[in-house]
Amino acid sequence: MWDVAIVGAGPSGSVAAYLLAKKGYKTLILDKNSFPRYKPCGGGVTLKAGKLLNEIGLPIEPVDAFHKEVLVKGFGLEIEVRTSSGEYAIAVVRRNLFDKRLLDEAISEGAVFKRAKVLGVKREGDAIRLVGINEASRVVVGADGANSVVAVTSGLRSRWSREDIIFAIEGVSQPHEKLTFMVDAAPYGYGWIFPRGKDSNAGVGGMLEKSKEIKRSFDRLAARYKVVKAHSWIISIGGHDKSIAGRSVFLVGDAAGLADPLTGEGLYYAIRSSLEVSESLDHEEPELEYRKRMEPVMRELKEKRRAARIIMPRIKFFFKLFVAYPEIAERYMLTSIGRVEFRDFWRWSISKLPRALIKEKLGI
Template sequence: MGKSVVNAGHDDADVIVVGAGPAGSSAAYHCASAGLDVLLLDKASFPRDKICGDGLTPRAVKELVAMGVPLRESDGWIRNKGLRVVGGGHRLELPWPELSSYPSYGLARTRMSLDHALVEHARAAGAKLLERTNVTGPVLDERTGRVVGVTARPVDDDGRRSGDEITYRAPVVIAADGVSARLATGLGLAKRDDRPMGVAVRTYFRTPRDQDPWMESHLELWDGAPGRSNLMPGYGWIFSLGDGTANVGLGSVSSTAAATKVDYKDLFGKWMANAPAEWEFTPDNQIGPVRGAALPMGFNRGPLYGRGLMLAGDSAGMVSPFNGEGIAYGLQAGRFAADAVVQAASRGSAAGRERALGTYATRMKDDLGGYYTLGRYFVKIIEHPQIMRLCTRYGLPRPLLMRFTLKLLSDCYEPRGGDVVDRVISGLTKIVPAA
């Protein structure tokens, strides 16, 4: 699998990772920590911005801890104690559950800062980072059709070509190249139209509540006074960042990949016109424009491994249909992918290496397939604002139901054992067909 086994003397690395977001940096870190030669390629230079809510659930925190990432407040992290849910005339504060599998706190940090910290963590572990390197496609073995590398060209800070195309070779490539999924599409791996697709927009505001210890979620968006105006599609969030600002955004999800006709920036403006006054979300306090991004969900592209190529993060549609969370699953995918690559490196035959690499897809599907299937059912129910209104009005006042909902939406439950809520969720994920 490594240089001494496959294409000895011709490879540039043991593994090439394309994209240095959370999934790519996680994969690069874990591979490098195990002693592999890692080439990490990204078209941008760091630090760089990404459209995101900037909030991390306890599941994501667990992955950061597993990577040994320092989580000190002085490094830019702010901890949160749970979810504040607003909707249906109710306002509830739901603490993160106390579990053995996950920490009982979440985090927030801007993606510009988070991704920079993660890529530097991977580089410190030994990964070689090439910035401003735009990967243009896969390199295939003429005899087997297997991916044996990538082609790339250097670009400047504006993304313009600044040099000749280069070929990089490795026995396995991890595609963590985001929503565009250029490597996957280069192999003809199209996204599935029967998987949910989300859209999110966000901006930043200066606010006196930048130290708020709760991640706030608005389950209803009104274009005027709540209850006396039109209910708009989607949900909103307010995540305090501890630096004088908050990330404020809204998202919406469809049960299919059909393009939406909603003007989300207009929607955002109407919501902000009626936002809680104590946050001071005024035009004068807004920092930067409202920007949007697609959220590919529920394993909307696959296979997760085949012909020497692994898909991780958004390139495989690993965003949760329940909450729009993608960072936790990208970090997890990077760790699982690295485990498979490291094991394959020790195998003495091509067949043995393929079996080891194939464990990546199996582990991801076993862990998340049933959960994502439940998420598809969930989206079909809540994509209609009227149904969401009924759920919030009559569901929020019921503590047991809300405890169930929090664990389900945040994917923070004990997979084995735990209380009755944990056992119900775990059982549901096992009886539905895997995504």
């Protein structure tokens, strides 16, 4: 029997496998695909995520481009933001290569990889049986993405409701100079161009409820920026108020619904949750420990969800505010790289609202 079986070898699964195998746990990691495999993703790794990978001992590799400046544009306005420290804001990777390398690192630490599709989990005494394959483990980590079968069959949560899902489409575009976000490219969402040297990743994303409009937005983006090889997938953002651990089953990354409701950033949360699981398993009450360690993350995601509900329907107004007060943009950068708590940023930004509203009314 395995000490830990990890279902899914995306970034969350491979980081968990790397850390747990390194600690000496007999670790099995399973994926329905062989690697390298394609995963629809912009491949944007924020400085916050990059720093966490460094701390873990897995510096981001291979990286196609490091971007210090981020151009945000829409509604005829634009603003360029950068980190005050001069470090990169976003590194761009190709997920097929990035994920394969993380899995290789896990294997070199002693984790055993098997290609297999897991249909669910079932408790058998002290063990958990992986349905669909002939394996059992003391602990299971569900790292099987937004449509996690581990989450649902373990009873930790039911399927996501539509409002917990971001729908995104991405593809390959020509080379671009600047990493760009387009806040008017999709309803309740945005468009992006992430240059990576010889080409760029470009796409749009927004709430699943608006999927028809998002598809139309992508067609417009594709026509304008010659985007080819389109892939679509979902990002789950509903995890902040759901159960992420119980009876030796732990959920991480997209399986746990841990992505930023404002930006769709999921890589940081995938890595962070796997780090916290690996630290929790040594503990006497690992489920309790994991929940405790994840509390600040859950709180942050909850606050971002609340902010997204206010900002997204009024994106034009908020973007004008962003441009009119460059210090808001600068401070937002500090939250995105982990230097300022989102809660403090949000409170501070809201304090600017009354003056901004008066200026807007007076047209000055």
